[in-house]
Amino acid sequence: MPEAIRKVNVIGHLHPDTDSICSAIAYAYLKNQISDIEYEPRRAGAINRETAFALKTFGFEEPELITSVAPQIKDTQISKQRSIEADTSLFSAWNLMRDLKTSTLCITDEKNDLLGLIAVKDIASANMDIFDTAMLSTAKTLFSNVLETLKGTMVLGDPADRICQGNIRIGTTPEMMEGNIEKGDIVLVTNRYETQRYAVEAGASCLVVCNGASVSDVVIEAAKANGCTVLTTPYDTYSAARLIPMATPVSAEMLPEDKVLRFSVNTSVDDALKVMANSQHRFFPVMDEDGRYVGVVSSPNMINVNKKHVILVDHNERSQAVSGLERAEIMEIIDHHRIGTIETSSPAYFRNEPVGCTNTILFSIFQEKGVEIPQNIAGLMLSAILSDTLAFRSPTCTERDRYAGRELAKIAGVDIDEYADAMFDAGADLTGRTAEEVFNSDFKVFSRGHARFGVGQGSFMTESSRKAAEALVGPYLKEAAAANDIPMVFYMFTDVKSQTTEMLYWGANTDQIVARTFGVTPVDGIATLPGVVSRKKQVIPPLMTTLQDMDEEDE
CATH class of the missing domain: 3.90.1640.10 (inorganic pyrophosphatase (n-terminal core))
Incomplete structure (x- = not known):
């Protein structure tokens, strides 16, 4: 196979x-x-x-x-693209997109539930917002993100801690920082001792020492006393200033999950293509039967389906x-x-x-x-x-x-x-059943030439159960014809023990069709058919013959 x-x-x-x-x-x-x-x-x-x-x-x-x-989507080639965590930095997300040659990444939690989606344009937009100096604290950024983005080394502090306050500042000289550094700020400095010491004593929550410069024991002790985190980076101040906003977690810039267009593995390919045609997105998350993220699809995935x-x-x-x-x-x-x-x-x-x-x-x-x-x-x-x-x-x-x-x-x-x-x-028990339910218990649609019709059948062991079913289903035949988009409906109520069928019907000329097919005269819309119990052998073939003959006569 x-x-x-x-x-x-x-x-x-x-x-x-x-x-x-x-x-x-x-x-x-x-x-x-x-x-x-x-x-x-x-x-x-x-x-x-x-x-x-x-x-x-x-x-x-x-x-x-x-x-x-x-x-369905599960019959396509779903790209098993890895997801990222909400705390992943924009910088890491951008690098991963470049490596995977994709413009979109999905964000999930530890259970693989979808949290959101981030695209290249979201990262670019964040990078261009040069006036948002509080982005790291607003997003509760992990210090580990800053270390990764700046290729930094932690001198004092815990990488698992978060930045919870302050703006990003550039520390040049004590004179220039006076009045510009506020308590809780993240300050980028060079190797000047006076600048480092001033930033710490001014209340900085984090000191980023650029150019790979060393930090004196005096500054470290002052940082400990003031609760200031200290890290170093090999980048110069300009480069570090450009890069540090990219330590922001993707959760701050992602499209939240309630606004993300996504598909289930059970979504039909046709439905998915319609959504894709009306969306500006290229990639779409795919969820399994439990609603968990499994990968992404795009329109090229829909070309070759299994x-x-x-x-x-x-x-x-x-x-x-x-x-x-x-x-x-x-x-x-x-x-x-x-x-x-x-x-x-x-x-x-x-x-x-x-x-x-x-x-x-x-x-x-x-x-x-x-x-x-x-x-x-x-x-x-x-x-x-x-x-x-x-x-x-x-x-x-x-x-x-x-x-x-x-x-x-x-x-x-x-x-x-x-x-x-x-x-x-x-099968004959009608307790709590609707006419539609009884009708559809055994109903089939047939066609011959231009004629389309449906024939249903119910089998009953007693006359009382058969009559009850007729009373319930009879008035529903017109509605059933409309529901199945057919012009004629015939329904067999078969008494198993006496091997007799009473046929009810609805549609144009059905009275004439039944009389001509079975050689009987219906009474009050009911045709009694002794010995007729088989839809397949005794009803469908003669009905088709009659309909074909009538069609030829009309021509």
Whole structure:
């Protein structure tokens, strides 16, 4: 496999049903047993109560939600640029920028939380502000910063102490300093004893002796008595005066984090490019899922992105797939529906078989690969087969489905009839549910020619639960059509035990379409369809035929 494959998402269709979720979990498990690549199950929407029952029964958490497989920042080449601490001097930051050939550095704390951002222009602006002589004390600058910037030596004092008061002054002669040196000032002097002594006795908090000059014991003793820090620098007074403001910590000049444009590793590349196009910044910090700094990106990083790798289970229609699929690498499709509209950019393994459930196909793949099915995985696979075949009552059910179901039940250690009744009852429970939630429990969008329509289905063990669902969902069909941007909606309320479906519908000419397709006369917007329980085999094909015929008649 190519090295670019970081992991593979195994995804079912939108509005996932039990087969979709259980297929993703079971197939990801199988692939992880036979491959060195990481496979992770994902869900493309909220799970329904039937599926939740199956997951809980066999000890699984619901898979993580995925709404798009378009490239994200984490699929780009994030520059692992080191961050700096808030106390780092402007001088050190500038040198680091030069070494890294960058114009921006990120400032973080010890936990890697973002504190701010500093750019070359911020350092240049600070360096040009020659009239701000209090910058070191205002920023509570560490003496260690001054030592580093001036290549200095500490004669008296603690490098870990901070400059908390005073302005930067140049000490020339005692006469010139009189009236100009105030208590707490940082005074730059040369080798003249009188100048050094006067600055100390005038109350300077720090004496910077330039030109590498020595400091007499008398001056040192006076500095101790007056609480004055003393350091020396090899630079001359002019150079030291220019450099010392650059000892200011970056925290004093940085753009604070609440004003910094940054991206999460989960931000889509498209969204990031839009932000970059409207920003004057070149580099942007990147945060991981916990909000911690991991590096920076710029627009060149977006040129070559690593596509996400996906396996699709239980669908092969673009209208039923997560967004961004055209920008992902489809590795496999495992399905039992009609051949749909998904195209791939490169060859992919495509396994489509006329059985009642995707998990029946997976059962065969487990056997082919010689992988033992664990008890909990077997329980999920059985749940999917019972759901899709209506406990072997659906006309889509094959002998392979029945065989796989019986074998999986043995492994899972459950009674098929008892478990099926409990699972369907859980799915039919309407307590606290909205019409939208029930509608989306199992709903798919289809297209044929110019026609686009949606078909949903709910399965019920009792007439009372079915009627309650009809009363709840029926009024919502118009709103559901608008939400899915389709002109027609059909919803199947299927009685599992009597194998009868009552169909509700909404949209222009849907009354006529239902009557023509199924040869029945709807009553009060409900079409009763005896023996019709399979959306895939008994509803979608005849509906598409009718819509195509009507389209040709209109032409």
